Amino acid sequence: MEDFDEMLSSLTVQETAGGIRRYRNTVSIVCPACGEPFDDLVVCEDEFNSLELSMPLDLCTTTHDGQVVLFTHKP
Template identity: 45%
Template sequence: MATVDNLDEMKSYLTPREENEATASYQNTTAIACPVCEDSFDYLVVCKHDETSLSLGKVMNLCTVTNDDGRLFLFTHE
């Protein structure tokens, strides 16, 4: 599993898409492998708060990683 430092570094290789007070999303345009399942993921969603509500527009598989600061990293697979 990837460390938090690696996750923060990974974001620099992804394309930023949306950001608000609660979340930030990044598109995987370079086919980076998911640190959980090792398949290429579609989007990384970073939850900035302990409690965050997400509205997903379609059905997808999710892999998750949590760091020490309570941020949740969601890796989406369509």
């Protein structure tokens, strides 16, 4: 993903804990995987991460610099 750092600079940091960084998409940037605006971007920094979801979400995925990147979409 060529413009990853530029994308991150447009998002709002929501959480940084437990090897996960979560950003809120408040400016309706589109997901590079599906082309629809995403709700949150989650970067998994550790080799193993566990996500506890409080609601059903559609997920799109990619990697950047060896880290898993998740784009969440509320159905």
